[in-house]
Amino acid sequence: xxxxxxxxxxxxxxxxxxxxxxxxxxxxxxxxxxxxxxxxxxxxxxxxxxxxxxxxxxxxxxxxxxxxxxxxxxxxxxxxxxxxxxxxxxxxxxxxxxxxxxxxxxxxxxxxxxxxxxxxxxxxxxxxxxxxxxxxxxxxxxxxxxxxxxxxxxxxxxxxxxxxxxxxxxxxxxxxxxxxxxxxxxxxxxxxxxxxxxxxxxxxxxxxxxxxxxxxxxxxxxxxxxxxxxxxxxxxxxxxxxxxxxxxxxxxxxxxxxxxxxxxxxxxxxxxxxxxxxxxxxxxxxxxxxxxxxxxxxxxxxxxxxxxxxxxxxxxxxxxxxxxxxxxxxxxxxxxxxxxxxxxxxxxxxxxxx
Numbered sequence: 001x002x003x004x005x006x007x008x009x010x011x012x013x014x015x016x017x018x019x020x021x022x023x024x025x026x027x028x029x030x031x032x033x034x035x036x037x038x039x040x041x042x043x044x045x046x047x048x049x050x051x052x053x054x055x056x057x058x059x060x061x062x063x064x065x066x067x068x069x070x071x072x073x074x075x076x077x078x079x080x081x082x083x084x085x086x087x088x089x090x091x092x093x094x095x096x097x098x099x100x101x102x103x104x105x106x107x108x109x110x111x112x113x114x115x116x117x118x119x120x121x122x123x124x125x126x127x128x129x130x131x132x133x134x135x136x137x138x139x140x141x142x143x144x145x146x147x148x149x150x151x152x153x154x155x156x157x158x159x160x161x162x163x164x165x166x167x168x169x170x171x172x173x174x175x176x177x178x179x180x181x182x183x184x185x186x187x188x189x190x191x192x193x194x195x196x197x198x199x200x201x202x203x204x205x206x207x208x209x210x211x212x213x214x215x216x217x218x219x220x221x222x223x224x225x226x227x228x229x230x231x232x233x234x235x236x237x238x239x240x241x242x243x244x245x246x247x248x249x250x251x252x253x254x255x256x257x258x259x260x261x262x263x264x265x266x267x268x269x270x271x272x273x274x275x276x277x278x279x280x281x282x283x284x285x286x287x288x289x290x291x292x293x294x295x296x297x298x299x300x301x302x303x304x305x306x307x308x309x310x311x312x313x314x315x316x317x318x319x320x321x322x323x324x325x326x327x328x329x330x331x332x333x334x335x336x337x338x339x340x341x342x343x344x345x346x347x348x349x350x351x352x353x354x
Contacts, residue, residue, distance in 0.1 A: 056089060058086065058089050058090055058091040059089055059090050059091065059259065060091050060093070061090055061091065061092050061093065061111075061112060061113065061263070062093045062095045062111060063076075063092055063093065063094055063095060063111075063113055063114065063115065064095045064097050064098075064099070064101055064102025064105065064106075064111065064114040064115065065094055065095060065096050065097075065102075065115050066096075066097075066098065066099035066102060066114070066115050066116065066117075066244075067096065067099075068096050069094070069096060069288060069289040069290065070289060070299065071282060071285045071289060071292065071296055071297065071299045071300040071303075072217055072299055072300065072303045073094075073285070073288070073289075074270075074274045074278070074281040074282065074284065074285045074300055074303075075137075075267065075270040075271040075273075075274045075281070075307070076092075076094070076267065076270060077270075077281070077284050077285050077287070077288045078270040078273050078274050078280075078281050078284050079092075079266045079267055079269060079270025079271075079273075080092055080270075080288075081284045081287065082269075082270070082273065084265075084266035084267075084269045084270055085263075085266040087266070088262030088263065088265060088266045089262065090259075090262060090263060090266065094288070099114075099115075099116055099117065099120060100120075102114030102115065102116055102247075103116050103120055103121075103124050103129065103131060103247065104129075106131055106247055106248065106249050107124055107129030107130060107131045107249060108129075109249055109251050109252075112248055112249070112252045112256070112259065112260075112263075113246055113247065113248055113252075113263060114246070114247055115137070115244060115245070115246060115247075116131075116133075116244070116245065116246075116247045117171075117172045117242075117243055117244050117245075118133060118136075118241065118242025118243055118244075118245065118315075118319070118320070118323050119172060119175045119241070119242065119323050119326070119327060119332075121133045121242075121247060121343055121344070122320075122323060122324055122327055122333065122337065122343060123327065123332060123333070125337065125342075125343055126333055126334075126337070130249050130250040130251070131247045131248070131249055132247060132248055132249060132250060132253060132342070132343065132344060132345055133242070133245055133246070133247050133315065133343060133344040133345075134245070134246050134247065134248050134253070134260060134264065134344070134345055134348055134349075135245050135246035135264055135267065135313045135348075135349060136242065136243070136245045136309075136313055136314060136315035136319075137243075137244050137245045137246065137267075137271070137307060137313070138243035138244040138245065138306045138307060139243075139306065139307060139308065139309040140234075140236035140243070140305065140306045141172075141176055141179070141235045141236045141239065141240075141241040141242075141243045142172075142176075142215045142216050142217060142235075142236075142243055142244070142306055143172055143173055143175075143176025143177065143180075143213060143214070143215065143216070143235045144213070144214060144215070144216045144219075144220065144232050144233060144234050144235065145159065145164065145177070145180065145211050145212070145213055145232070145233040145235075146200070146204060146211060146212050146213075146214055146219055146220050146223065146230055146231070146232055146233075147204070147210060147211035147212075147230060147231050147233075148204065148207075148228060148229070148230060148231075149229035149230055149231055150229075151210050151211065151231070152231075153210065153211055153231055153233070154231050154233070155184075155233065156180055156181065156183075156184035156186060156233060156238065157184065157186070159181075159186070159190075159191050159211065159233075160186065160190045160191065161190070161191070161192070162191060162192065162210040162211060163191075163192040163193075163194065163209040163210045163211070164177070164191055164192065164193045164194070164209060164210065164211045164212065164213065165193075165194055165195075165196035165199075165200060165203045165204070165208070165209040165211070165212045165213070166193055166194070166195060166196065166212075166213045167195075167196070167197060167198050167200070167213070167214075168195050168197065169193075169195060172243070172244075173213045173214070173215075174213075174330070175241065175323070175326055175327065175330070175332075176213070176235040176239075176241065177193070177213050177235075178326050178329065178330045179235060179239040179241050179322070179323075179326040180233070180235045180238060180239055182239070182325075182326060182329055183238040183239040184238055188330075194209065196208070196209065196212070200212035200213070200214045200219050201219055201222055201223055201226075204223065205223070205226065205228060216232065216234060216302060216306070217299050217302040217303045217306065218299070220232050220302075221298050221299060221302060225295075236306075239322060239326075240316075240318065240319050240322055241319060241322055241323045241326065242315060242319045242320055242323045242344075243306075245313075245315070246263075246264070246267070248260055253345070257348070260348045261348045264313065264348050264349060264350075265350065267313075268312055268313060268349070268350070268353055268354060269354050271307060271312055271313075272312065272353065272354040273354075274300075274304075274307075275304060275307065275308055278297075278300055278301060278304060281300065282297050282300050285300070311349070311351055311353050312349075312353055313346075313349040314346050314349060315344050315346065317340065317341060320340055320341075320343060320344060321340065324336055324337065324340060
């Protein structure tokens, strides 16, 4: 199995590509004077009402989501639709670009927030990007190994000697797969893993592989909708890894803590409302996901358990230690962080939650 040895260059490549497309210098700058006021978190000069009272304009924020419009983003849609972000003085725009774009822009100080998976934070910081994970949205790692029920693959040990297809040897899918094996006392050479691209459903249904790696709220649902009985092995049942959450950067945290606090307060309210009333949240999502049909409500329902925790949004050092160890084991990190706790913070998450 070939492993990428320079995967981290993608962060910088994404930023360079964005700069090249705009005709600007390709040097990544972290200076505040380079921010585009249309996409930054820079406050806007207040206007005045007819009575002369100053009215602060909302801060315009573009949020890279890392994926296409989808019911799994219901907490964000709810928070916008119910005015929670507006109450915090934030006007939020959803940007459905790649995760790597988001982490590069936040790391360069061009955007204040992005939705990013935990392992990407450690990889970015190892390359000197000052990103910080501030909210653990997914409390359970969403990666799973899916197989036909007839294959009788019910536990990690059943994967020994079997063929497993992955979207690639990168990203959360590979990290979750490697973490599953390690936590189960298995090594990668005991399983016949291959890169099948994003063809998991076709590859499994046509028996090209014995099992595939995907997301618990995506591929298993689509396969079951086709009438196929399956077994699902959840990474989260055996390995506590850091999954999707919100990142910011050191500059924003230091210079604009009120913005960070307000952003997370609004998101917490949207998340709490979604967990309390997923039917309402799904209906709201229809305003943000084009042609969203009721048969996709299972995506949202399958996501609820991934998010739920008491309190919401908190990440633990043990989860970061586990995630770092997997990255070391697969060669994505050369050495452990000298200050792992600097990769995340819980200081902006109110324990007095809705």
